[in-house]
C-alpha cells in the first residue's frame with residue numbers, strides 16, 4: 001500500500017501557556033511541534049503499513065523549520081518525508097494550501113490511502129484535508145475513530161466516524177482520504193533507532209518550480225481568506241443597571257438578552 | 264568548541280521529556296504517597312530502548328552516546344528522581360561495568376537481556392557498617408573448586424527487591440583492604456540469596472531501596488567480573504558512570520523546580536502584585552537558573568569527555584557534587600517560592616525537595632567528593648590507567 005500522511009507543524013500550545021504571557025499563537029517564534037492531531041495521523045499510517053506492507057510518505061507544507069516535524073515523522077517510522085516549502089507559499093489559505101498539497105501528491109505518484117488529522121491546532125479550520133479530497137476527487141471519510149477493515153486487495157476501507165452524538169460506520173472504495181480523531185490509537189514515541197535514522201536523513205524540499213506552480217497561484221495573493229485576528233480575542237464588557245420592580249425588570253432583562261442574542 | 268546539542272540529541276531530549284510528561288508525571292505523586300514502585304513503567308521504558316540506551320547495538324542496545332544517556336537521566340528526573348535512579352543503577356552501575364570489564368563471553372551473555380529490560384539489575388556495594396568506607400566491608404567469598412561461596416549483607420541497595428541480576432562486592436582476601444575486594448554477578452533464585460525492602464524513606468519513595476542477604480551463595484567462576492582483587496577499581500569505575508546520570512538528573516530536577524516556580528510566581532499575588540515582581544523572589548529564580556546553567560555545563564562536559572574516551576573521574580565527581588547540592592538548594596527555594604502550598608504534596612516541589620536529599624548522600628556523599636577534589640589538588644590522588652578502560656563513543660562500533 002502507498003500511504004500518504006499529511007503532517008503540519010504548529011506552535012506548541014502547551015509550551016505557550018507555560019512560557020509566554022498573553023498567549024499569542026503567532027507564526028513566528030516559540031517552540032513548534034508536530035500538530036498534535038497529526039501524531040494520530042502518523043500512527044494510523046504506520047500501523048496500516050505494518051499490517052499491509054508498502055510505504056508511508058509524510059507530506060508537509062510549511063516553512064523550512066517544518067522539516068523538524070518531518071524528522072519526528074521519520075523517527076516514528078514513516079519511510080519517506082517530503083517538505084513543500086517556498087517563500088511564495090506563505091500565508092496561503094486552506095484552499096490554496098490544498099491545491100499545493102494536491103500538486104505535491106501528484107508528484108509523489110499513486111496512492112491508496114491519504115491520512116490527515118481532524119484539524120490543525122493553529123488555524124483549526126479542519127478544511128484543508130476536505131479540500132484535498134475534493135480536488136483529488138477521492139472519497140473523504142472524516143473524524144475516523146476506528147478502522148474496522150482496511151482491505152487493499154478488495155480496494156475498500158471501512159471506518160467508524162465519531163460524530164457529535166453518534167458513531168457512523170462508513171465503507172468506501174480506495175483510494176480514499178481519511179481524517180482521524182484521537183480515539184483512533186495511541187501514538188508511539190519516536191524510537192531511539194528511529195531518531196538516529198531521522199537525524200541522518202536529508203529531507204527533499206519541493207518548491208513552486210518543482211511542482212510546476214506559478215508564484216501567483218500560491219500564497220496570500222492567491223488566497224481568498226486573510227487572517228487578521230488577534231489572539232486572544234479582545235473582550236468587551238460593560239455593566240447595565242435595570243431599574244423598576246421585579247416584574248418589569250425581568251421583562252426588560254429578557255428583552256435585552258434576546259436583543260444581545262444570548263437567548 | 265561546540266555547545267549546541269546535535270539534531271539527534273534534541274530529538275532524544277524532546278522524546279524523553281514527552282515520555283516523562285505523559286507516562287511518569289500522571290501517576291508518580293500517587294506512587295510517592297504510597298511508597299509503591301511503578302512496575303508498569305519498566306516495560307514502557309524498555310520498549311523505548313532506555314534500559315540500554317548507550318550500549319552498542321551488537322548487544323541489543325540502542326547505540327546512542329553518553330550525551331544521550333545524560334539527556335535521558337535529565338528528562339526522567341525532571342519528573343521524578345526514582346525513575347532516573349532505575350537507569351543509574353541498572354545501566355550505570357551494572358550493565359556499563361559489564362561492558363567495560365566483562366569478557367566478550369560475559370558481554371554476549373549478560374548484556375542483551377539487560378539492554379532489552381528482560382533482566383533488571385542492581386548494584387550492591389554498601390553494607391550496614393560500610394558506606395563511604397568501602398574497605399570496611401565484611402562480605403566475603405571463599406573459593407571451593409571453581410565456585411565461590413559468597414556471604415554477607417548489603418544495605419541501601421536500589422532495586423534490591425525488583426532486580427533479578429545483582430552486581431555485588433565481597434572480599435576474597437580478608438587481609439587486604441580495598442585490594443582484597445572482588446566483583447560477582449549473582450542471579451535471583453540462587454540458593455542463599457534473599458532480598459527485602461526498606462520502608463520509611465524520606466524521599467525517592469517511588470524507588471525500591473532495600474537489602475540483599477547472601478548466605479554461602481554459590482557463584483560460578485563464569486560470574487566473577489574482572490580479576491580477583493579488582494573489585495574496588497571496578498566499583499569506582501561504576502560510580503564514574505552512575506554519578507554522571509545523577510548529576511544530569513539533578514539538572515532535570517532543577518529545571519522542573521524552576522518551571523514550577525516561575526509559573527507560580529506569575530499567578531500568586533501579594534501586596535497588589537505577582538510575587539514574581541518582588542525582588543527577593545526574583546533573586547530565588549535567578550539563582551535557580553544560575554545553578555541550572557552551570558550544572559548543565561558541567562554535565563555536558565563530562566558527557567563529552569566520556570564520548571572522547573577520556574578519563575573523567577574528577578570532572579564527574581565535581582559535576583555530581585555541584586549538581587546534587589544545587590538541586591537540593593533549588594528544590595528548597597522552589598518550596599519557598601510556593602509558600603505554604605509548596606509545603607504540601609498538592610504541588611510537586613516538596614517531592615523534589617525530599618528526593619534531592621538522597622542524591623547528596625548516595626554515589627559518594629558531598630563530603631567524600633570534597634575530599635576527592637582537594638586530594639587531586641594536593642597531589643594525593645591521581646587516576647592511573649585501568650586494565651579495562653571505558654572506550655570512547657565510536658558510532659561505527661556502537662551502531663553496527
Ligand SMILES: Cc1cc2nc3c(=O)[nH]c(=O)nc-3n(C[C@H](O)[C@H](O)[C@H](O)COP(=O)(O)OP(=O)(O)OC[C@H]3O[C@@H](n4cnc5c(N)ncnc54)[C@H](O)[C@@H]3O)c2cc1C
Pocket residue numbers: 352385386387388389392393394395396418419420421422467472621624625626627628629630631634
Ligand atoms: C536512596 C538511597 C539509595 C542507595 N542506593 C545504593 C545502591 O544502589 N547501592 C549501594 O551500594 N549503595 C546505595 N546507597 C548507599 C549510599 O551509597 C551510602 O549511603 C553512601 O555511600 C554513604 O554511606 P553511609 O550511608 O554508610 O554513610 P557514612 O559513610 O556512614 O557517612 C555518614 C556521614 O559521615 C560523613 N563521612 C564519612 N566519611 C567521611 C570522611 N572521611 N570525611 C568526612 N566526612 C565523612 C559522610 O559524608 C556522611 O555525612 C543508597 C543510599 C540511599 C540513601
